[in-house]
Amino acid sequence: MTIADTIRSRRSIRSFNAQPVSTDLIVELLNDAVWAPNHGMREPWRFILAERAEAKEHVASLMLESVQNMKLMKLMPGKLQQALKNKISRMPAHLIVVMKNEKDPHKQEEDYAAVSCVIQNFQLLAWEQGLGMIWSTMEYIHSPIFCEGLSVKSDERIVGVLHMGYFDKTPKPKSRTSAEQKLTLL
Ligand SMILES: Cc1cc2nc3c(=O)[nH]c(=O)nc-3n(C[C@H](O)[C@H](O)[C@H](O)COP(=O)(O)O)c2cc1C
Known part of the structure; x- marks a missing residue:
C-alpha cells in the first residue's frame, strides 16, 4: 500500500x-507515530492505554459519570446508559492522548497541531495493520471527573x-471536496 x-x-x-x-503492537505503532513534526522538539504528548478489563471498565465509568449532567444523558433511561457503558467497556482498547499545556498561546497551538500529527500517524499505521479506531473528542475529555480519574495533571x-480494535465492516467513505476547489493560486 502506498x-x-x-x-x-x-x-x-x-x-x-x-x-x-x-499491547506490543500499540507500543510499536506509537514508536513510529512519534516521529511526527513538532516545533522546538517539545514532544508535547503522552499516552494512557486501557486494555485490561478493569482499566476499560474504569474508563467507561468515568465517561458516564462525566456526561451524567449533560441534557442528552439526563433524558437517557438508566438501562440505555448501562448499555452504553457496557459497549465502551467491551471495546478492545482505549488510548488516551494527553498533551502538556503551554502558557504561551502560540506554543499551545503548535503543540496541539503536533499531537494531532502523532494521532494521524498512529491512525494510518494502525490501519495498515488492519486495526481501526475512532478519534473521540466528546465533551467528557474536558471534564475534571474524567481527567482527574485518569491522573491527567492540571497543566x-x-x-x-x-x-480501537479489529473490525468486520469498513464504513463507506464520505466524499471529500477536491483540493482544486479549495485552492487559491496567487
Ligand atoms: C479532531 C477530531 C475529532 C473527532 N471527534 C469525533 C467524535 O467525537 N466522535 C465521532 O464520532 N467522530 C469523531 N471524529 C471522526 C470524524 O467524525 C471522521 O473523521 C469523519 O466523519 C470522516 O470519516 P472518516 O474518518 O471515516 O474518513 C473526529 C475527527 C477528528 C479529526
Whole structure:
C-alpha cells in the first residue's frame, strides 16, 4: 500500500469485533507515530492505554459519570446508559492522548497541531495493520471527573480518546471536496 492508498482507504471505525489488540503492537505503532513534526522538539504528548478489563471498565465509568449532567444523558433511561457503558467497556482498547499545556498561546497551538500529527500517524499505521479506531473528542475529555480519574495533571489536556480494535465492516467513505476547489493560486 502506498501512503496515498493508506490515507484514502482509512475510515473511522466505531464497531469492533472481540479480537484483542496486542499491547506490543500499540507500543510499536506509537514508536513510529512519534516521529511526527513538532516545533522546538517539545514532544508535547503522552499516552494512557486501557486494555485490561478493569482499566476499560474504569474508563467507561468515568465517561458516564462525566456526561451524567449533560441534557442528552439526563433524558437517557438508566438501562440505555448501562448499555452504553457496557459497549465502551467491551471495546478492545482505549488510548488516551494527553498533551502538556503551554502558557504561551502560540506554543499551545503548535503543540496541539503536533499531537494531532502523532494521532494521524498512529491512525494510518494502525490501519495498515488492519486495526481501526475512532478519534473521540466528546465533551467528557474536558471534564475534571474524567481527567482527574485518569491522573491527567492540571497543566495537561486530553487531545483525544482513541477507541480501537479489529473490525468486520469498513464504513463507506464520505466524499471529500477536491483540493482544486479549495485552492487559491496567487
Ligand atoms: C479532531 C477530531 C475529532 C473527532 N471527534 C469525533 C467524535 O467525537 N466522535 C465521532 O464520532 N467522530 C469523531 N471524529 C471522526 C470524524 O467524525 C471522521 O473523521 C469523519 O466523519 C470522516 O470519516 P472518516 O474518518 O471515516 O474518513 C473526529 C475527527 C477528528 C479529526
